[in-house]
Amino acid sequence: MDRKPFAITLDPNTSLANHTGNWRTMKPVYVDRLPPCNHTCPAGENIQAWLYHAEEGAYEEAWQQLMQDNPMPAIHGRVCYHPCEGACNRAQLDEAVSIHAVERFLGDQAIKEGWTVKCAPRTGKKVLIVGAGPGGLSAAYHLARLGHEVAIHEAGPKAGGMMRFGVPKYRLPRDIVETEVARIESMGVTITLNSRVEDLEATIAEGRFDAAFLAIGAHQARRIEIPGCDVKRVLDAVTFLRSMEGADLPKLGRRVAVYGGGNTAIDVARSVERLGLEPVIIIYRRDLGHSPAIASEIMEAEEEGVQFQWLRKIAKGDESTLTVEEVTLDEQGKVQPTGRLETIEANTVILALGQRADTSFLKSVPGLQVREDGTVEVDQTMMTGHPGIFAGGDMVPGDQSVTIATGHGKKAARDIDAFLRGTTYVKPEGHAPATFDRLNTWYYTDADQSKQPLLNLIRRRSTFEEIVGGLDVDTALLEARRCLSCGNCFKCDNCYAVCPDNAVIKLGEGKRYAINYDYCKGCGLCVEECPCGAIDMVKEVE
Amino acid sequence: MSTERIKFYQTGTFTAGNRLLDEGTRTVQSRMDRTNSLNSGHRACQGCGEALGARYAIDAAVRASHKQLIAVNATGCLEVFSSPYPESSWQIPWMHSLFGNAPAVASGVAAALRAKGRDTVKVIAQGGDGATVDIGFGCLSGMFERNDDVLYVCYDNEAYMNTGIQRSGATPPFAQTNTTPVVSEHPGNPLGAGKNVPRIALAHGIPYVATASVADLHDLERKVTKAIGICGARYIHIQVPCPLGWGADPAHTMKIARLAVESGLFPLFEAEWGTVIQSSSIRRKVPVERYLELQNRFAHLFGPPPDTDAIAGIQAIADHNIALYGLLR
Numbered sequence: 001m002d003r004k005p006f007a008i009t010l011d012p013n014t015s016l017a018n019h020t021g022n023w024r025t026m027k028p029v030y031v032d033r034l035p036p037c038n039h040t041c042p043a044g045e046n047i048q049a050w051l052y053h054a055e056e057g058a059y060e061e062a063w064q065q066l067m068q069d070n071p072m073p074a075i076h077g078r079v080c081y082h083p084c085e086g087a088c089n090r091a092q093l094d095e096a097v098s099i100h101a102v103e104r105f106l107g108d109q110a111i112k113e114g115w116t117v118k119c120a121p122r123t124g125k126k127v128l129i130v131g132a133g134p135g136g137l138s139a140a141y142h143l144a145r146l147g148h149e150v151a152i153h154e155a156g157p158k159a160g161g162m163m164r165f166g167v168p169k170y171r172l173p174r175d176i177v178e179t180e181v182a183r184i185e186s187m188g189v190t191i192t193l194n195s196r197v198e199d200l201e202a203t204i205a206e207g208r209f210d211a212a213f214l215a216i217g218a219h220q221a222r223r224i225e226i227p228g229c230d231v232k233r234v235l236d237a238v239t240f241l242r243s244m245e246g247a248d249l250p251k252l253g254r255r256v257a258v259y260g261g262g263n264t265a266i267d268v269a270r271s272v273e274r275l276g277l278e279p280v281i282i283i284y285r286r287d288l289g290h291s292p293a294i295a296s297e298i299m300e301a302e303e304e305g306v307q308f309q310w311l312r313k314i315a316k317g318d319e320s321t322l323t324v325e326e327v328t329l330d331e332q333g334k335v336q337p338t339g340r341l342e343t344i345e346a347n348t349v350i351l352a353l354g355q356r357a358d359t360s361f362l363k364s365v366p367g368l369q370v371r372e373d374g375t376v377e378v379d380q381t382m383m384t385g386h387p388g389i390f391a392g393g394d395m396v397p398g399d400q401s402v403t404i405a406t407g408h409g410k411k412a413a414r415d416i417d418a419f420l421r422g423t424t425y426v427k428p429e430g431h432a433p434a435t436f437d438r439l440n441t442w443y444y445t446d447a448d449q450s451k452q453p454l455l456n457l458i459r460r461r462s463t464f465e466e467i468v469g470g471l472d473v474d475t476a477l478l479e480a481r482r483c484l485s486c487g488n489c490f491k492c493d494n495c496y497a498v499c500p501d502n503a504v505i506k507l508g509e510g511k512r513y514a515i516n517y518d519y520c521k522g523c524g525l526c527v528e529e530c531p532c533g534a535i536d537m538v539k540e541v542e
Numbered sequence: 543m544s545t546e547r548i549k550f551y552q553t554g555t556f557t558a559g560n561r562l563l564d565e566g567t568r569t570v571q572s573r574m575d576r577t578n579s580l581n582s583g584h585r586a587c588q589g590c591g592e593a594l595g596a597r598y599a600i601d602a603a604v605r606a607s608h609k610q611l612i613a614v615n616a617t618g619c620l621e622v623f624s625s626p627y628p629e630s631s632w633q634i635p636w637m638h639s640l641f642g643n644a645p646a647v648a649s650g651v652a653a654a655l656r657a658k659g660r661d662t663v664k665v666i667a668q669g670g671d672g673a674t675v676d677i678g679f680g681c682l683s684g685m686f687e688r689n690d691d692v693l694y695v696c697y698d699n700e701a702y703m704n705t706g707i708q709r710s711g712a713t714p715p716f717a718q719t720n721t722t723p724v725v726s727e728h729p730g731n732p733l734g735a736g737k738n739v740p741r742i743a744l745a746h747g748i749p750y751v752a753t754a755s756v757a758d759l760h761d762l763e764r765k766v767t768k769a770i771g772i773c774g775a776r777y778i779h780i781q782v783p784c785p786l787g788w789g790a791d792p793a794h795t796m797k798i799a800r801l802a803v804e805s806g807l808f809p810l811f812e813a814e815w816g817t818v819i820q821s822s823s824i825r826r827k828v829p830v831e832r833y834l835e836l837q838n839r840f841a842h843l844f845g846p847p848p849d850t851d852a853i854a855g856i857q858a859i860a861d862h863n864i865a866l867y868g869l870l871r
Binding site: 009014015018023490491497501502508510521522523537 | 560574582585589624795
């Protein structure tokens, strides 16, 4: 072998021989983080993932991704109170991404295009579901997708539960409910209407069901007695809202007062407003700041002419008036009387003071625990004390909403599936949160939220037409593209471009990046310049 | 001509690439087939702005010239860290002669190419601020006044970093260097010293002069691409933060360069034939403190007690730039 003599010109060489990676004490690593929208979604949707598809205009892929978790996007895009948007990091930059509007667009697009989902091969297992509300329908859908046979027994005359008998039409047109329910039925789910389950164990035995999921909702209104007031003049929100579904409309006086300050009270007041009577008054014992109702709902109700009497308690009534007492809130937020009385003109009072589940028929089921307030105890797998019987939605303890019930249905379906297979469902390990401080917002274009069109006020006051319009194809695309992709790489090529040492490898179309640790000096530029915070800097040696 | 605004409300329009941008609007640096003219294994410090600036400029020039490019390098950090004998990081024809003669050597290369009829080959000369502003300034001015067919790119890290952080004619006022230490009443580089070479280049009335920043990749590549397409003497002055010499976190190179632009201290503009024709507007204006506080070379301005007069003096420079180039629109 030739040996170069000393001090003779060397052959040219490349700097690639010089592995600068050994300078490093810290190294960058790609991570995935849990975005706040996904974290807060009661239905457990992977919002960021479906927005990612929508950003490309791949709406069917986006919808399929959405349908992994929520079988009723057109409904939820309209009625969900979207806690995701309250948590959205973009709100700290300009305005939150209008997630519900894009969800609704996808849901409506699916209805228009007739998109469907695929089910797994039949397992031969049978599951009974009691109640065709959001919880029951959601569980049915997920179980059917997993290949189980599902039969729903519904006590009411139509499917939908509170989505039909609670949420007013102007927020959720009934053809949307019917279409999304029909899609679930087309997967082989049978819904038997007007079929109240009285004896659960007998129904299970008769139908040879392997498991049951209870989601009967909370349809029993809390009532109070108003001294001096004729009982006929005092209605409750549940009965009233159900009557709006075609049953006999109860007799209302010319001037209606609604007692309560939650979302149901607002729904009732806005429905009454549309019947062409005198302006409705909402009487609530706390103030605006303490109302559990969504702020935008209150605002819209006021626009439509609903009047609010905050900090008032009904003391008594007579033929055509109510006597209310002014109250104050103490430091703990508790209501304190003042003794000052006022008279309000009102012929009818509708109570919207909350609802409870009528679970008395379950008391005889062995092992099943019914609480004082009518709710049923479940463990973290949504199973009651009776093996194989699961429950969810408004009838279990905790917060109540259409989306929470839908989430319960999905969760229960996973656990029922595991129960039927004799295993337990293991939740995959979660990612650390994608917080706002990890973002480099410089790289995001300023873009205002796309606004959904609103029906004009005159029509809103006199008809039950849907008041909020949908986004069109273009605005939906822009809105999806406002997503910051918090905590998860969206392939912007920044890390690849800002590395002074060419140590970031671009893996190609549709793929992400890798780091060439032979040359990475550990400067941290890629971490700092990653818009979405998807790179961590970690110690080279612990 | 003004910059075309990308009407695209999408996350990442300001990023290097993006799956949703069409090919034409992505940067050269986002391409899998970029040249990587300055290859891995070079010995620049962690987070080196100059290494980035050089790769950005040369990769764009290689693409714009259809790979017909020769680079002449002055002495300086870039030359030293990229070519320790017998290694080279350069993936293009590249030569180095002396500290002060890069513009003259490049003029010679251009003349030789003309003599040989190789009119498709483009010539770039490049150097740091020391080679450009001080040592090679005579050669540079000569190259300008003869209108030689060379694109000169200056990577300005505002001092002689390679030899141990001595001040240059491009060192900003009040900056601490090893030859402008913080002593007695006159901290750092004196206010009023130094020269503005982009404006001197402008005064030569050459076909093209531009400033650029590593923090604005789209703009930098556009200017290099445009310059490659022009014949005659061209000059691009790129600010490249130096973590070591400026006393900054290596991870903050981009951030500091961005703040220099956003504060108005480093205005981005283009000029043709001696007239400024375009400037980049400030997107999120910041006071100069945001830029200064990230760098140890300005630490003495923040006290105790803080030197508010000095900071006000620097702010006045930024405000003057903003007014001069119309940076707030």
